[in-house]
Amino acid sequence: MSEIANKIMKKVKDGAVTKIPKWRFVSKRVFIWGSLVVAIVLGAFAVSMMMFQIVNVDWDLLPRVAPGAGFGLFKIVPYFWLLIAVLLFVFVYFDFRNTRKGHRYNGGVVIGVSLLIAFVLGLGAYFIRTPERADEMFRQMPFYEDMHMGREMMWNAPDVGVLAGVIIEIRDGKAIILEDMIKHVWEVDIEKAKIGKGVGEKVLAVGDRIKAVGEIISLGKFRAEEIRFGGAGRRF
Amino acid sequence: MKNLETRTDNEIVAIALNDADVFAVLVQRYEKKLFRYIFRISGFCRETIEDLLQEIFIKVYQNLNDFDDQFSFSSWIYRITHNVTVSHLRDGKKDMNVLSIEDEDSAKSLIELLPADVDLPKEFDRKNLSKELQKALMKIPDKYREVLVLFYIEGKSYKEISDILKRSINSVSVLINRAKMKLKPELEFLNR
Numbered sequence: 001m002s003e004i005a006n007k008i009m010k011k012v013k014d015g016a017v018t019k020i021p022k023w024r025f026v027s028k029r030v031f032i033w034g035s036l037v038v039a040i041v042l043g044a045f046a047v048s049m050m051m052f053q054i055v056n057v058d059w060d061l062l063p064r065v066a067p068g069a070g071f072g073l074f075k076i077v078p079y080f081w082l083l084i085a086v087l088l089f090v091f092v093y094f095d096f097r098n099t100r101k102g103h104r105y106n107g108g109v110v111i112g113v114s115l116l117i118a119f120v121l122g123l124g125a126y127f128i129r130t131p132e133r134a135d136e137m138f139r140q141m142p143f144y145e146d147m148h149m150g151r152e153m154m155w156n157a158p159d160v161g162v163l164a165g166v167i168i169e170i171r172d173g174k175a176i177i178l179e180d181m182i183k184h185v186w187e188v189d190i191e192k193a194k195i196g197k198g199v200g201e202k203v204l205a206v207g208d209r210i211k212a213v214g215e216i217i218s219l220g221k222f223r224a225e226e227i228r229f230g231g232a233g234r235r236f
Numbered sequence: 237m238k239n240l241e242t243r244t245d246n247e248i249v250a251i252a253l254n255d256a257d258v259f260a261v262l263v264q265r266y267e268k269k270l271f272r273y274i275f276r277i278s279g280f281c282r283e284t285i286e287d288l289l290q291e292i293f294i295k296v297y298q299n300l301n302d303f304d305d306q307f308s309f310s311s312w313i314y315r316i317t318h319n320v321t322v323s324h325l326r327d328g329k330k331d332m333n334v335l336s337i338e339d340e341d342s343a344k345s346l347i348e349l350l351p352a353d354v355d356l357p358k359e360f361d362r363k364n365l366s367k368e369l370q371k372a373l374m375k376i377p378d379k380y381r382e383v384l385v386l387f388y389i390e391g392k393s394y395k396e397i398s399d400i401l402k403r404s405i406n407s408v409s410v411l412i413n414r415a416k417m418k419l420k421p422e423l424e425f426l427n428r
Binding site for chain 2: 019021106
């Protein structure tokens with residue numbers, strides 16, 4: 001044996017060098033794959049939240065409140081969930097590269113496949129109404145609510161015929177008193193208004209968050225042609 | 237030990253997991269190969285390489301339980317060697333020597349790097365050419381030198397290089413092409 005081989009084998013036999021137990025390597029692999037699965041599931045959740053927020057946009061009113069090519073789209077992008085999703089997929093990419101065979105695959109393919117998995121899972125979550133429930137829960141957190149209220153502020157645009165706010169009084173079913181998102185109080189004529197888009201026979205009640213679509217008739221007075229209700233994912 | 241000589245690396249690893257003495261077979265099998273490999277990619281002096289070899293074999297022994305026999309042992313040990321050498325290079329411990337590996341195979345492999353239309357000057361005998369080519373290799377960045385050494389001198393396949401450098405096979409192919417481009421200007425001496 002060579003001198004180097006002798007030195008190494010002496011250290012091995014003397015017990016100065018020992019093998020790291022297998023369980024430590026197995027734990028490391030389990031951790032890598034486990035965190036990969038968790039990141040993809042969370043990514044799928046973020047995707048479902050994005051779907052939910054985009055689907056719940058009143059697309060027909062968007063050109064009215066945000067005129068100009070693309071400007072409305074720019075305003076409705078769910079940046080919060082988009083950022084979360086991007087961070088998770090960056091993590092998935094690097095985590096996957098740490099698996100034994102991860103380096104063999106092209107980065108674009110890894111990102112593409114994980115996005116596809118997240119999209120399919122996200123779609124499933126969307127159909128079982130997971131994002132709706134989650135949105136209700138997250139809205140309890142002030143920072144989340146404030147962030148989304150900022151995003152929803154665009155829907156309060158009485159000058160272009162969209163008024164968003166909370167009903168504070170109902171007068172004989174002919175008019176309501178509405179406090180808009182910037183705390184201005186309006187008397188809204190609802191006599192000829194179509195109530196609720198796709199919600200059937202819903203009756204207006206104090207405390208409802210609504211969008212009134214119509215026009216200003218005088219200072220503090222608005223005539224509604226249509227009343228739309230808010231809800232999970234869309235406060236207004 | 238005698239009948240172990242005919243066994244594959246992976247079989248020896250399996251035995252070494254239960255019998256530490258058998259690890260010596262792997263050390264003997266790879267000692268010279270890895271010595272040359274470190275020398276070619278780093279230009280370190282003999283003493284430094286011997287220290288690195290000890291560090292490498294100790295790491296290999298400590299991590300023997302992590303070896304996955306779906307991979308080749310050779311790629312795995314080259315991967316560890318790559319990591320230890322690169323880390324040593326990064327630490328700035330460049331105890332360099334003038335390269336001079338004089339085995340015929342290296343020269344042959346290095347000559348394959350030359351463009352096909354190069355007409356070698358007659359005064360370049362094989363040994364001198366090998367020396368000059370290795371000097372040229374030392375002038376290009378580490379990552380390019382290493383991939384050329386692995387492909388042309390160590391004779392590794394794209395897949396093996398991909399496992400050693402932890403890069404995709406496509407990226408290995410791109411790296412080899414770029415490395416050849418980087419080396420080209422350093423081979424100007426051939427046209428003199």
